[in-house]
Amino acid sequence: MSLSPHQKTAGWLVGVVVVMGAASFAAVPFYDWFCRVTGFGGTTAVASEAPAEVLDxxxxxxxxxxxxxxxxxxxxxxxxxxxxxxxxxxxxxYEAYNPTDRTVAGTASYNVTPDAAGGYFAKIACFCFTEQVLAPGERVEMPVSFYVDPAIVKDRDGRYVRQITLSYTFHQTELPEEQAALAARPAGIDVN
Known part of the structure; x- marks a missing residue:
């Protein structure tokens, strides 16, 4: 049984739609992986400890x-x-302060410029790894521990980097369930 030209075209179009759908579904995790591996777009690396080698x-x-x-x-x-x-x-x-009369949660996104330094700037510990929740009037100091990988001096573009800028942007997020429940409870009611 032979397919008509219209059936072949329809089959190809369905195939293209399926492939494009799969590609778009995979694009976000692939791009995230690509940026983490290459440092593209100023994406930093995450490390458990600093390297043994420290340059002058x-x-x-x-x-x-x-x-x-x-x-x-x-x-x-x-x-x-x-x-x-x-x-x-x-x-x-970094310091964060919640001047409001309500509990607010947030997460920080980050990047490094110039882009050539992104893959060589590694964070060991960072407030940006977890959601932060600040009570009304609360002020906190949040640490970030980092290093610049010695391999930067061997990189074609990285070896010319003399200054790196680490930028954070805080975004408001939904309160975690337990925090939201506490915030919704009428004042003066003790659950214990």
Whole structure:
């Protein structure tokens, strides 16, 4: 049994739609993986510890903070910049303050510029790895522990990097269930 030209065309079109649907479904995780592996777009690496090798060469790290529109917190770096040796662990702090009369949750997205440094800037510990919840009037200092991988000096573009900017943007998120339940409970009612 032979297919008519219209049936062949319809079959090809269905195949194209299926392939395009699968590609679009896989695009987000693939892009995320690609950025983490290559440092593309300033995506940083995550590490469990600093490298054993520390170079004599230093690099200046600048710290930047911003908030998504509608995020009520105040958010800022406690230091504007620091000089670290390549391979050395650096420790910086950011401060967040919730000036509202309600509990607010947030998460931080981040990137590094220039893009050539993204794959060589590694965070060991960071407030951005978890959701942050601040009570009304609460002020917290949040650390980020990082290093610049010594391999940057061997990279074709990375070896020219003398300054890196680490930028965070805080986004408001839904309160975790237990926090939302506490916030919804009328004042003066004790559940214990």
């Amino acid at each position: 060469r230093t690099i200046r790290v600048r710290f930047d903070a911003s908030r998504e529109a509608g995020m009520p917190w105040e958010f800022r770096p406690l230091q504007r910049e620091m000089e670290v040796r390549i391979g050395e662990t650096g420790l910086a702090f």
